[in-house]
Amino acid sequence: MKPLILGALCVFALTACSNPEAERQQQEAAAAQERAKREADAEGIGKLYDAAITATDWEKARIHGAALLDQFPDSETAKRIEPGFAEVREKAAAAGELRRMQALWNYNQVPVKGGTQRSAAIYSKDRVEVDSTGAKQVNLVFRDHPEWKRHAYLVLQSSDFAKVCYRACQVKVSVDGAPARNMAAHRPDTDEAIAMFIDDNRGLWRQARKAKVIEIEFPVLAGGTRKAVFEVGGLDGSQMPNWD
Template identity: 65%
Template sequence: MKRLILAAACAFALAACSNPEEARKAQEAAAAAARAQQEEKAEGVAKQYDMAVASQDWERARIHGGALLDQYKDTDAAARIEPGFAEVQAKGDAARDLRRMQGLWQYNQIPVGSKGSQVSAQIYSKERVDVDGSGAKPVQLVFRDHPEWKRHAYLVLQAGDFRCPQCKVQVSVDGGKPIAMAAWRPKTDEAIAMFITDQKALWTLARKAKVISIEFPVKAGGTRTAVFETGGVDTHRMPTWWQ
């Protein structure tokens, strides 16, 4: 293709010196050759786009489609994909966001003697929260399955404390109306934790929602709210919880 364009350019240069009509034809030939080269490159990108769409790899499809419409916007290939690209782009953005949320979770499996293993899934709050005036710090939400202690869901603070021997927390799902849930603070100084009594209901909300927020009372006075982007949880990492 490069040789074709070079040949057309040379022909144009020679013809321009002697015959205007030949110069025009040579110029058109050079433009057509350049256009053909662009179409060829565009088709190569479009092929990768089509393969990504066929395999539902929406992130890759979004990248190839964007490149096609940006670099080869006046080609036939770009015109072909343009009507449906907005939907593909939206799916690609959603897939990228899901992958980001999946990376927010941490999973652990710890042997507990001969009794089995403790498995847990935990996530930190989207924003740090100041619970006692000492500065904003992460709040952690943990789901744990222990061979002896069974299933629990609880919040963990890095400073301050909960005002909750027995209390209620308010749980909102994707910005919806708050749901009251019973909670309690164990009598221990080993960890600043507050257990949410209906752990099964909280797990159900967490695995179905994109975002949950939990408002809880603190010893310093009033309540605080921690927001968790739970939409990327891998439910199969908690084998007895995932149903």
């Protein structure tokens, strides 16, 4: 019996010595410490977010902001950034779209007699079927040559433009969905490339610099016309000095 009595006395002693209030305070202190740690972690991400905003790096700001709102939604830092985060997301999307369109352009500089030939070229968004060999992309090129001067032209990969264009013809140009307008064009008598020059290269350049999308409809050898769509919004004017 003595062991049982001693065990009961020990349990009674432990129960009597426990302090519910002290335990509650310990739990509250631990919870407060955890909250403080989370607030500190949230503040750290918030500083990265603020730095990205200051640098107008909207895509990085979106990443940090999304992480902050996802991981620490109840933090004071999250409450601070949340009202303006929708605008940051919009700016990040616009920045990403601009970067995508910038990557569509190819720039080239080639030493030639008398100086340097510069060009800016972009392929059509979709393939265009101009003959029975299948749909292919159309190339839009702006070129600046020391001797041949400035030109803007379309290049096909197969078939040809309409025969009438060897003299003179019209292409229809639409900017950002606006009604199309006619622009004079001609197909030079050369076998070097299947190219058709748009006579007002300066006018087409100005439109490309302001627009996001340009559509050019042109007559083809197979009959009728075809339309090529170019996402020109990322054109870098500095690559073609003195064109602006």
